[in-house]
């Protein structure tokens with residue numbers, strides 16, 4: 698079984714945590730064309746959006762991390778990640794949804810400044826401060842969802858824990874982790890001890906350490922960052938519209954498929 702992934706991707710981490718919790722073996726591969734938006738090659742064939750994760754299992758090729766998670770849960774039901782009670786299942790999915798959309802976008806925005814150096818000076822300070830403030834709001838929300846429980850799923854680790862772990866861990870990496878000793882910080886300390894999560898976080902740490910050099914590919918190596926839905930919205934709503942415009946001027950950002958870049962015959966500006 699093949700998983701196209703990037704170790705920094707929170708969506709890929711969620712999937713790897715699920716597979717590892719269930720003891721499912723897989724080969725992880727960073728697609729050669731990742732970040733290029735190229736429409737040729739096996740990665741684009743598996744996912745026209747050219748986003749990771751993509752799971753290829755026995756001829757079945759799947760993209761979208763939530764779709765993949767559903768598949769994993771149904772194909773390898775034990776141990777279950779979703780509780781049995783319909784309301785509790787819906788609650789877990791809701792936590793995942795907010796993590797995948799609002800929380801991920803904030804982390805991505807912070808990374809655009811830290812790793813991809815999209816802004817300097819006052820604009821960079823402003824965007825970092827926005828990300829920090831929004832991170833606090835989201836962590837407060839997650840703290841409310843956790844309540845007094847050990848896991849988001851209640852008594853056992855589950856779906857929402859797998860979704861929230863990469864998000865909160867990324868904040869910790871940025872120095873924006875929950876306050877020491879808080880329920881969310883204690884949850885993070887618990888979750889990172891799980892072998893499935895620890896392995897996934899080790900891969901994240903190794904990739905993060907190489908990030909400065911990888912980021913240079915986007916200024917000198919012809920790669921273009923994908924600015925899409927919640928991420929694009931984050932940049933605009935947080936005051937970084939100039940970052941978007943500069944990215945378009947320098948050709949270092951792209952928008953999602955289908956776009957001109959995915960059509961070899963199209964005239965690019």
Ligand SMILES: N[C@@H](CCC(=O)N[C@@H](CS)C(=O)NCC(=O)O)C(=O)O
Nearest residue numbers: 706708732747748749750761762923
């Ligand atoms: N909604 C998708 C989002 C996937 C996504 O945005 N993946 C990013 C990595 S975190 C990606 O592959 N981006 C393509 C690029 O940057 O070129 C999912 O849940 O799988």
